[in-house]
Every structure is written in structure tokens, then in C-alpha cells.
Amino acid sequence: xxxxxxxxxxxxxxxxxxxxxxxxxxxxxxxxxxxxxxxxxxxxxxxxxxxxxxxxxxxxxxxxxxxxxxxxxxxxxxxxxxxxxxxxxxxxxxxxxxxxxxxxxxxxxxxx
Amino acid sequence: xxxxxxxxxxxxxxxxxxxxxxxxxxxxxxxxxxxxxxxxxxxxxxxxxxxxxxxxxxxxxxxxxxxxxxxxxxxxxxxxxxxxxxxxxxxxxxxxxxxxxxxxxxxxxxxxxxx
Numbered sequence: 001x002x003x004x005x006x007x008x009x010x011x012x013x014x015x016x017x018x019x020x021x022x023x024x025x026x027x028x029x030x031x032x033x034x035x036x037x038x039x040x041x042x043x044x045x046x047x048x049x050x051x052x053x054x055x056x057x058x059x060x061x062x063x064x065x066x067x068x069x070x071x072x073x074x075x076x077x078x079x080x081x082x083x084x085x086x087x088x089x090x091x092x093x094x095x096x097x098x099x100x101x102x103x104x105x106x107x108x109x110x111x112x
Numbered sequence: 113x114x115x116x117x118x119x120x121x122x123x124x125x126x127x128x129x130x131x132x133x134x135x136x137x138x139x140x141x142x143x144x145x146x147x148x149x150x151x152x153x154x155x156x157x158x159x160x161x162x163x164x165x166x167x168x169x170x171x172x173x174x175x176x177x178x179x180x181x182x183x184x185x186x187x188x189x190x191x192x193x194x195x196x197x198x199x200x201x202x203x204x205x206x207x208x209x210x211x212x213x214x215x216x217x218x219x220x221x222x223x224x225x226x227x
Contacts (some may be wrong), residue, residue, distance in 0.1 A: 004154070034216065041121065043204060044155075044218040089155070091216075099145050099206075100216060102154040 002027045006090055006103035013080055014111055021075040021106045023090030028071045031096050035064050035075050036089040038105065044089065048075070080110045114139055114207050118219030125195055125226050132191045133222045135205035140185035142208070145216070146178070149202040158203075161188050195226045 003026045013019055023033070032051050036044040048057045048064040050073070056065040063076040077084060087107045091100035115138040125131050135144065146158040158178055159167040167180040181189045192199050204221045 036218075041220065041223075043116075043118070043220040044206075044216075046215045046217065049215050091155075099147075099157040099160060100155075102156075104152070104154040 002030075002092060002094055002101045004090055004092055004101055004103035006088075006106050008106060009104065010107045010109075012109045012111065015080060015082060017080050017110075018076070018078050019080055019108070021077070021088050021090075021108070023073040023075070023103055025071045025073075025092050025101075027094065028068050029094065030068065031093045031098070033064075033066055033073050033090065033092045034100065035062075035073075036091065038087040038089055047088075077108075080108075082110045082112045084108060085110050113215075114141065114217045116205060116207060116217055116219040118205055118222060120222055121220060122223035123225070125224065127196055127226060129195055130191055130193045131195065131224060132189050133203055133205075135188045135190070135219055137186045137207055142185070144182065144188045145206040146180065146188075146190045147204045147206060149204065149221075151201070155204065158190070192224065195224075197226045200224055200226045 005024045007022050034049045035047045038044050050057050050066045061078040066073045087105040089105045091102040093100050117136045119134045144161045147155040148158050149155045157170050158173045159169045161167045161180050161182040163182050163185050177193055179191045202221045202223050205219045206216050
């Protein structure tokens with residue numbers, strides 16, 4: 001059974017710092033991996049999707065990497081801003097067209 | 113990208129009652145997913161709803177407790193029946209983006225509190 005773990009559970013950094021969020025999964029035979037952002041009362045927003053054949057994806061200040069063989073992904077946030085404060089969720093799909101399996105998330109707080 | 117409207121955004125309900133949550137999408141989608149997020153926990157899939165067929169429920173979730181309707185390609189409802197305080201959670205609907213770039217889009221969620 002696929003399990004997704006995210007560490008740390010919470011992180012506080014001052015504005016401007018670069019930071020890394022970690023995600024690990026127990027079954028390396030994944031189809032894809034997504035990183036989401038969750039804001040209270042606003043649902044989830046998809047940030048980056050990495051297919052199993054890819055090693056990384058970038059969007060603006062965000063970079064997500066995938067090492068399928070070791071069952072790990074990282075989300076790198078450059079030059080953090082207070083607006084980045086949110087909970088970040090990692091989720092994997094084991095097969096095409098199947099629902100995602102989520103980690104518990106990392107709650108990020110960026111202070112100005 | 114799909115735009116999802118989910119209603120109600122929050123509700124406080126009495127034990128033993130039922131609540132129906134609506135999910136409206138601005139485009140036709142094949143698959144819709146219903147998730148539950150209990151306090152401090154990750155999202156857990158309740159069921160997958162395809163238009164024209166019965167919903168497929170995950171282990172631990174049953175149709176009598178969480179009946180789902182999917183009358184067309186843009187709309188679905190999830191009912192939480194005979195509620196107890198343990199049902200207090202955020203409930204979210206989700207759809208797969210089209211064409212098949214496989215990103216998932218989520219509604220804003222329904223925050224349910226059962227007294």
C-alpha cells in the first residue's frame with residue numbers, strides 16, 4: 001500500500017530564505033507526483049506535476065525534483081515571501097486515471 | 113483550467129442529520145473525485161464518480177453513509193448521512209484537467225462541523 005510522508009510537518013523562515021520541502025513515498029512504481037498548495041478556505045491549488053519519466057519541473061520560484069528509485073521528491077522555493085505561507089501537500093498517482101494519495105503536508109510560515 | 117464551485121463552504125450540523133454537498137464544474141469532465149480531510153490528517157479519497165455509472169467507493173467508505181450522485185458531466189453531489197461528530201472534516205471535490213495533462217483541480221472545500 002502506497003504511503004506518502006512529508007517532513008518537516010511545519011517550517012518557519014524569514015522572508016528571502018531559500019527552502020526545501022521533502023516528500024517520500026514507499027512504492028516507487030508511481031505514475032506521477034504533484035505538489036499542491038492549500039490555503040484555508042480556498043481548497044487546493046496544483047503547483048507542479050512531475051511525470052514518472054521526468055526528473056524535475058520548474059515554475060517561477062518553485063522547482064520540484066523527483067528521484068523515483070529512492071522514492072523521494074523535493075520542492076524548492078527560492079527567495080521566500082510572506083505570500084508563500086500555506087500548507088504544501090505532496091501527492092502521488094500509482095496509475096493513470098487514478099486518484100491521488102496525499103501526504104499530511106508541510107505548513108510553511110514566512111515572516112516579513 | 114477547470115473552475116469548480118463547491119457549496120456550501122461551511123456548515124454546522126446536528127448529530128443524526130444529513131448534509132448534501134454540491135460540486136459544479138465549468139466544463140465537462142469524465143471523472144470526479146470526493147475527498148475527506150480530517151483535522152490534522154491528509155486527504156483521503158472517499159469515492160470516484162463517473163457519469164452514468166455507480167460511484168466506486170474506497171475501503172472504509174460505504175454508499176449508505178456517503179451516497180453520491182453524478183447526473184451529468186458537470187455536476188456531482190456527496191451526501192454525508194446520519195452524521196456524528198466523527199464526520200467533522202473538510203470535504204473536497206476534485207476533477208482531472210483536460211486535455212489529459214492530469215493535473216487535478218479542487219473545489220474550495222466544505223468545512224463540516226457536527227455537534
